[in-house]
Amino acid sequence: MKIDFEKYESGLVPAIVQDANTSKVLMLGFMNRKAYKRTKKTGLVTFFSRSRQELWVKGETSGNSLKVAEILLDCDGDTILVKAFPNGKTCHLGKDTCFGEKNKPVTFLQDLERVIYARKAKPRKSSRTSRLFARGVNQIAKKFGEEAVELVIEAKDQSDDLFKGEAGDVLYHFMVLLAEREIRLGEVIEVLKKRRR
Numbered sequence: 001m002k003i004d005f006e007k008y009e010s011g012l013v014p015a016i017v018q019d020a021n022t023s024k025v026l027m028l029g030f031m032n033r034k035a036y037k038r039t040k041k042t043g044l045v046t047f048f049s050r051s052r053q054e055l056w057v058k059g060e061t062s063g064n065s066l067k068v069a070e071i072l073l074d075c076d077g078d079t080i081l082v083k084a085f086p087n088g089k090t091c092h093l094g095k096d097t098c099f100g101e102k103n104k105p106v107t108f109l110q111d112l113e114r115v116i117y118a119r120k121a122k123p124r125k126s127s128r129t130s131r132l133f134a135r136g137v138n139q140i141a142k143k144f145g146e147e148a149v150e151l152v153i154e155a156k157d158q159s160d161d162l163f164k165g166e167a168g169d170v171l172y173h174f175m176v177l178l179a180e181r182e183i184r185l186g187e188v189i190e191v192l193k194k195r196r197r
Contacts, residue, residue, distance in 0.1 A: 004077040005033055012048055013078055017058075017090070019103055020069035020083040020186045021110050026090040027098040029058070031080060043068045045082055064088035069190055085184040087117075109185060112172070116179045129176060137180050144173040 005011050012030040019026055029047035031039065035055050038046040045058045045066035059065030066084040073080060086103070089096055096103035105111040116129055123130035132140055151166040178185060 002077055003036065003073060003080065007078045010050075012050070013080055015045075015047065015080040015082055017045060017066055017082045017084055020085050020184075020190075022103055022106050024097060024101060024103045025099065026066070026084070026086060026096075026103065036080070039068060039082070040071070045084055058090075059087060062088070062092070064090060066090070067184065069184075069186055085186060109171075109175075113175060113179070113185050116175055120179055132173075132176050133180065137177075140173070140177050140180050144170070144177050147173045 003013060005013060007013070010030075011032050013032075015029050015031045015035075017026045017029065018024065029045075030050060031046070032048045035046045035048045038055060038057075042057070045068060047056055047058065048054070049056045057065070065087045066082070067087065068082060068084050070083040071080060072083070090103075091098045091100075095101075105114055119127045119129040120133050123133065132143065147166065147169040151163070151170045154163040154166045157163070175185060178188065
């Protein structure tokens with residue numbers, strides 16, 4: 001991927017950020033060579049601030065970071081498209097996007113992932129998910145393993161309803177385990193897409 005940083009006098013190229021799950025455009029920033037290299041190295045979207053004349057990692061102070069899923073370049077080599085997983089609101093004004101649009105999950109699993117991350121960030125005593133996170137990664141992994149074994153057992157029986165129930169438990173606990181590791185479901189889907197090629 002050859003980016004034409006010399007095309008503009010400033011040495012900056014526009015970098016459009018799009019939600020990797022919903023395809024909603026989140027914001028526009030600018031990258032120079034250093035910002036691009038740091039983005040690639042850290043996996044967190046990093047821009048060059050034109051007002052401060054320095055690099056800034058999106059979410060460095062707010063916590064609302066953008067985790068890179070994929071980076072694409074337009075046909076002229078002078079605009080970057082970053083597909084990312086947002087951790088919270090993208091706009092500094094507290095909105096989902098810098099264009100004032102709502103960035104709603106488009107599938108049930110995306111919405112479930114949003115709820116799981118919310119329970120991790122702001123635990124609730126009444127939440128089973130929050131209680132799982134409080135037990136730590138070893139116990140979460142153990143619970144996932146137990147549910148997987150139960151699914152295998154149900155696969156050999158004749159009850160579709162019990163099998164589907166166990167499959168739901170496995171999927172839920174898998175997503176909790178991913179969230180504990182700070183890995184988005186979309187990142188796993190990207191791995192599967194690459195394997196399909």
